[in-house]
Amino acid sequence: MKWLTSRYVFPLAVITLIISLCLQCAWIRQLYLAQKQDVKSKLESIVSNASKQIVYRSVSRGRERSSRFKQFFLSSEWFSLRQAFDELTLDNLHSQFHYGIDNDSTVVEMRMSFLNDPKKHFKISSSSKTDNMSPRQVSSDDQRDLKSLDSLVNRQLQQFGLRIHRDYALYDYSSGKLIKTVPFTKSSISFISERYTYNLKFLHRYQLVVDNIFWTVVFQMRYYLISSFMMLVLTAAAFYLLIRLMKNQQLYAQARMSFTSNMTHELQTPISTIAVALESISKYHLIDEPEKLKNYINISRHELQRLQSMIEKVLKQEQMDLGKTKLQFSLFDVQPLLQQVIYAMDIQVQEKNAELLLLQSDEPVFIKGDAMHISNVCYNLIDNALKYSPPHAKIEVSCSIADHELTISFKDNGPGINEIYQQQVFERFFRIFNQDNIHNVKGSGLGLHYVKQVVELHGGRVALQSKIGKGCNFMVILPLYEEN
Numbered sequence: 161m162k163w164l165t166s167r168y169v170f171p172l173a174v175i176t177l178i179i180s181l182c183l184q185c186a187w188i189r190q191l192y193l194a195q196k197q198d199v200k201s202k203l204e205s206i207v208s209n210a211s212k213q214i215v216y217r218s219v220s221r222g223r224e225r226s227s228r229f230k231q232f233f234l235s236s237e238w239f240s241l242r243q244a245f246d247e248l249t250l251d252n253l254h255s256q257f258h259y260g261i262d263n264d265s266t267v268v269e270m271r272m273s274f275l276n277d278p279k280k281h282f283k284i285s286s287s288s289k290t291d292n293m294s295p296r297q298v299s300s301d302d303q304r305d306l307k308s309l310d311s312l313v314n315r316q317l318q319q320f321g322l323r324i325h326r327d328y329a330l331y332d333y334s335s336g337k338l339i340k341t342v343p344f345t346k347s348s349i350s351f352i353s354e355r356y357t358y359n360l361k362f363l364h365r366y367q368l369v370v371d372n373i374f375w376t377v378v379f380q381m382r383y384y385l386i387s388s389f390m391m392l393v394l395t396a397a398a399f400y401l402l403i404r405l406m407k408n409q410q411l412y413a414q415a416r417m418s419f420t421s422n423m424t425h426e427l428q429t430p431i432s433t434i435a436v437a438l439e440s441i442s443k444y445h446l447i448d449e450p451e452k453l454k455n456y457i458n459i460s461r462h463e464l465q466r467l468q469s470m471i472e473k474v475l476k477q478e479q480m481d482l483g484k485t486k487l488q489f490s491l492f493d494v495q496p497l498l499q500q501v502i503y504a505m506d507i508q509v510q511e512k513n514a515e516l517l518l519l520q521s522d523e524p525v526f527i528k529g530d531a532m533h534i535s536n537v538c539y540n541l542i543d544n545a546l547k548y549s550p551p552h553a554k555i556e557v558s559c560s561i562a563d564h565e566l567t568i569s570f571k572d573n574g575p576g577i578n579e580i581y582q583q584q585v586f587e588r589f590f591r592i593f594n595q596d597n598i599h600n601v602k603g604s605g606l607g608l609h610y611v612k613q614v615v616e617l618h619g620g621r622v623a624l625q626s627k628i629g630k631g632c633n634f635m636v637i638l639p640l641y642e643e644n
């Protein structure tokens with residue numbers, strides 16, 4: 161898939177994320193509307209059920225054992241009939257309700273009459289007759305039933321886990337006039353139930369009014385919301401990781417390609433030099449000129465050594481990457497080791513007219529590690545400082561101790577490393593090519609990777625402080641050996 165380059169992957173991922181975000185939003189909106197409807201139906205059924213229960217309780221008081229009462233007053237047919245009777249408000253309709261109990265039977269009488277001539281009117285619109293009770297008694301019974309209805313509604317709301325802000329409105333039964341209003345503003349009201357009677361006294365009708373139910377619905381949808389949020393986050397994370405992996409792979413492939421061309425060039429130079437030297441020996445019969453012959457042999461030997469050290473470096477790195485390198489741990493003082501490395505690099509330092517300083521600490525600095533690999537680490541870092549800094553560079557190597565750790569710092573005043581490359585320089589084969597002044601410096605891009613691996617195998621870490629044009633400060637931080 162040649163066309164699927166990383167150029168298209170990022171916008172494709174962004175578009176996919178945006179589309180899935182829009183789809184999720186549309187889905188959540190649909191779900192919200194459905195859940196809102198569901199909450200409203202639940203509220204309606206809570207009030208109608210409570211009304212049915214309270215009417216039953218109000219008429220069955222003292223006759224709780226009667227199964228016929230229960231059968232009749234809790235039946236859905238009776239409830240519908242009663243509700244229809246309450247709701248029927250035709251112009252000029254005279255409805256009359258009578259409820260009474262004598263010794264043998266309970267009488268429930270509903271009567272509706274209307275005048276055939278629309279111009280004529282009844283004197284009264286509706287009336288209800290109950291047992292022979294004083295108006296005061298009727299009113300106090302009504303108050304009691306109203307309270308019971310409201311507390312039953314409350315209990316059922318709690319049972320369903322509906323935590324809402326609610327109140328009730330009360331209407332006069334016959335005139336339908338509002339006699340108790342709610343403290344909510346009209347715009348914030350989310351639900352108004354039907355009006356329900358709650359006894360057979362027919363004084364008032366009850367209506368549940370609920371303030372904003374947005375958060376109640378959101379709470380009901382919490383699992384859907386969490387799962388769709390998780391899905392979005394996981395998709396974004398998967399895309400992010402994939403793009404990062406692709407970028408790394410690309411970088412690695414580029415670095416590997418430049419490593420191959422670099423190494424080929426590096427290996428070819430000594431091979432061509434040796435080939436030319438050998439050809440010259442046979443072509444010009446240098447066997448008869450021992451001085452020249454000796455010179456050519458020396459050049460060939462030097463080139464062969466270079467070839468061997470390059471091959472060794474690649475092999476050593478291969479072994480380390482495969483985890484086959486075994487470290488020989490011993491206790492040693494780091495400062496004499498640094499002195500040895502600096503002494504061994506004296507020729508390179510002089511060639512570059514550089515100044516290499518070791519700032520020693522007064523006390524010995526012991527660590528437990530592989531002295532050979534640690535000196536290679538130091539060699540690599542000083543070699544880089546010399547290689548990438550211009551002539552007359554000033555390089556400072558110093559040791560410091562803090563928090564049970566030893567920091568060996570390699571500071572130069574060379575070109576520095578751009579912040580965007582400061583992590584990548586420790587990756588295998590990575591080299592910076594665009595900096596003009598190091599364009600011609602040879603290398604395989606393995607040195608810093610080796611440094612990082614060795615330091616980490618010693619339980620330490622590497623750090624780099626650098627700014628473009630201000631030099632580099634590579635720090636090797638190792639655990640200090642301490643006697644218990």
Ligand SMILES: Nc1ncnc2c1ncn2[C@@H]1O[C@H](COP(=O)(O)OP(=O)(O)OP(=O)(O)O)[C@@H](O)[C@H]1O
Pocket residue numbers: 540544545548549572574575576577585590591592593598602603604605606607608609632
């Ligand atoms: N002291 C430094 N100053 C500026 N750039 C540096 C310095 N040290 C390292 N670099 C940059 O980091 C890159 C990686 O360094 P590293 O030592 O891993 O590879 P190399 O020097 O190119 O090859 P090798 O060390 O394997 O011969 C270098 O190509 C160089 O661009």
Ligand SMILES: [Mg+2]
Pocket residue numbers: 540543544603607608
């Ligand atoms: Mg290097």
